[in-house]
Amino acid sequence: xxxxxxxxxxxxxxxxxxxxxxxxxxxxxxxxxxxxxxxxxxxxxxxxxxxxxxxxxxxxxxxxxxxxxxxxxxxxxxxxxxxxxxxxxxxxxxxxxxxxxxxxxxxxxxxxxxxxxxxxxxxxxxxxxxxxxxxxxxxxxxxxxxxxxxxxxxxxxxxxxxxxxxxxxxxxxxxxxxxxxxxxxxxxxxxxxxxxxxxxxxxxxxxxxxxxxxxxxxxxxxxxxxxxxxxxxxxxxxxxxxxxxxxxxxxxxxxxxxxxxxxxxxxxxxxxxxxxxxxxxxxxxxxxxxxxxxxxxxxxxxxxxxxxxxxxxxxxxxxxxxxxxxxxxxxxxx
Ligand SMILES: *[C@@H]1O[C@H](CO)[C@@H](O)[C@H](O)[C@H]1NC(C)=O
Ligand SMILES: *[C@@H]1O[C@H](CO)[C@@H](O)[C@H](O)[C@H]1NC(C)=O
Ligand SMILES: *[C@@H]1O[C@H](CO)[C@@H](O)[C@H](O)[C@H]1NC(C)=O
Ligand SMILES: *[C@@H]1O[C@H](CO)[C@@H](O)[C@H](O)[C@H]1NC(C)=O
Ligand SMILES: *[C@@H]1O[C@H](CO)[C@@H](O)[C@H](O)[C@H]1NC(C)=O
Ligand SMILES: *[C@@H]1O[C@H](CO)[C@@H](O)[C@H](O)[C@H]1NC(C)=O
Ligand SMILES: *[C@@H]1O[C@H](CO)[C@@H](O)[C@H](O)[C@H]1NC(C)=O
Ligand SMILES: *[C@@H]1O[C@H](CO)[C@@H](O)[C@H](O)[C@H]1NC(C)=O
Ligand SMILES: *[C@@H]1O[C@H](CO)[C@@H](O)[C@H](O)[C@H]1NC(C)=O
Numbered sequence: 001x002x003x004x005x006x007x008x009x010x011x012x013x014x015x016x017x018x019x020x021x022x023x024x025x026x027x028x029x030x031x032x033x034x035x036x037x038x039x040x041x042x043x044x045x046x047x048x049x050x051x052x053x054x055x056x057x058x059x060x061x062x063x064x065x066x067x068x069x070x071x072x073x074x075x076x077x078x079x080x081x082x083x084x085x086x087x088x089x090x091x092x093x094x095x096x097x098x099x100x101x102x103x104x105x106x107x108x109x110x111x112x113x114x115x116x117x118x119x120x121x122x123x124x125x126x127x128x129x130x131x132x133x134x135x136x137x138x139x140x141x142x143x144x145x146x147x148x149x150x151x152x153x154x155x156x157x158x159x160x161x162x163x164x165x166x167x168x169x170x171x172x173x174x175x176x177x178x179x180x181x182x183x184x185x186x187x188x189x190x191x192x193x194x195x196x197x198x199x200x201x202x203x204x205x206x207x208x209x210x211x212x213x214x215x216x217x218x219x220x221x222x223x224x225x226x227x228x229x230x231x232x233x234x235x236x237x238x239x240x241x242x243x244x245x246x247x248x249x250x251x252x253x254x255x256x257x258x259x260x261x262x263x264x265x266x267x268x269x270x271x272x273x274x275x276x277x278x279x280x281x282x283x284x285x286x287x288x289x290x291x292x293x294x295x296x297x298x299x300x301x302x303x304x305x306x307x308x309x310x311x312x313x314x315x316x317x318x319x320x321x322x323x324x325x326x327x328x329x330x331x332x333x334x
Pocket of ligand 1: 036039040041043045054059
């Protein structure tokens with residue numbers, strides 16, 4: 001009887017991610033998630049209310065094709081609201097890079113435009129049903145990356161716990177706006193990318209000789225530290241909300257490690273799986289006009305875990321979308 005009761009309570013306390021209840025997915029993030037917002041900003045057409053993403057062939061995402069949220073929408077029959085922007089960080093106040101709309105302010109402002117009626121008045125109303133949508137945040141790669149923590153360029157008063165607090169406070173803000181279901185993605189094993197490998201050679205994203213070993217080990221440490229702080233912070237948030245709202249982490253680190261170490265089931269291009277190289281080539285790291293010369297073929301593309309020196313491939317994105325669908329349904333081990 002005690003056992004039955006606690007089992008039932010367990011179910012009652014974690015009703016968040018039940019198949020069939022989710023119809024909308026709201027995403028915040030950077031180029032790992034962005035479909036076309038960064039390109040839209042770059043070409044002068046700043047995304048406004050109900051912005052329609054641009055898909056290939058008109059525009060390609062940073063994975064060389066269609067970004068994973070579109071596949072998530074396909075696999076789960078969800079309406080996707082993707083507010084991610086390439087180059088973004090959690091907060092431009094903390095780790096300003098290129099000044100793209102950040103998760104904490106610019107991207108949240110888009111969500112408010114689309115989904116909050118009479119914002120900041122006594123008639124404020126969320127237009128989505130709190131029980132129907134899940135918020136997925138996948139940010140941090142740029143916050144810890146080049147020109148920031150890994151190269152010791154972060155501002156003197158910015159620490160890793162501040163970056164984690166920014167992510168957690170953003171969830172608090174979304175909660176205040178009425179969101180109740182959250183998934184927070186961990187950072188991936190960035191030390192496995194070419195950019196943050198132990199190679200000291202110039203790359204297109206950092207065309208200078210640099211201390212590859214220091215970057216590689218530094219990034220390993222940064223990713224593990226931020227993920228650990230986030231994991232602990234999530235526990236605090238769940239306690240704070242006391243059942244009125246749930247956040248789970250998605251172990252992006254673990255899932256990418258699995259793809260890296262056991263790639264065969266995940267990659268299906270015309271050549272054996274390749275998790276160390278990347279499809280898209282920039283033969284002259286000092287001149288991007290040569291990028292594209294020496295790329296893998298279209299048939300080979302889905303064999304690669306990485307699209308370029310920093311970004312996961314479209315097939316990695318499909319794998320992520322499939323696993324995230326399982327996560328939303330409460331069936332993922334990650
Ligand atoms: C760039 O601007 C044009 C014209 O405003 C627009 O139609 C196009 O979709 C934009 N590209 C992206 C990626 O938004
Ligand atoms: C997909 O979602 C739409 C809108 O929520 C719904 O009308 C439709 O029945 C769903 N389709 C399937 C196959 O579940
Ligand atoms: C909300 O409204 C108050 C008073 O009308 C104003 O001072 C404040 O700046 C507004 N806040 C936001 C986030 O718009
Ligand atoms: C980062 O720091 C290095 C070393 O202090 C400096 O040379 C470089 O210009 C800085 N980069 C940025 C983007 O501030
Ligand atoms: C860090 O210091 C700068 C310059 O003094 C200031 O503008 C900024 O608000 C500070 N940031 C934080 C997070 O305290
Ligand atoms: C970099 O790592 C590779 C494999 O992880 C290793 O074989 C190589 O010796 C390392 N190179 C340096 C310069 O540490
Ligand atoms: C690989 O599998 C994905 C589904 O995960 C599919 O969409 C894609 O077309 C496949 N690629 C190839 C080259 O068969
Ligand atoms: C993986 O792809 C790279 C191209 O980026 C290539 O140089 C390398 O030889 C490939 N590795 C294997 C094991 O095929
Ligand atoms: C890059 O290559 C193009 C084409 O060869 C050339 O016109 C341009 O001057 C080069 N830019 C730099 C910075 O070397």
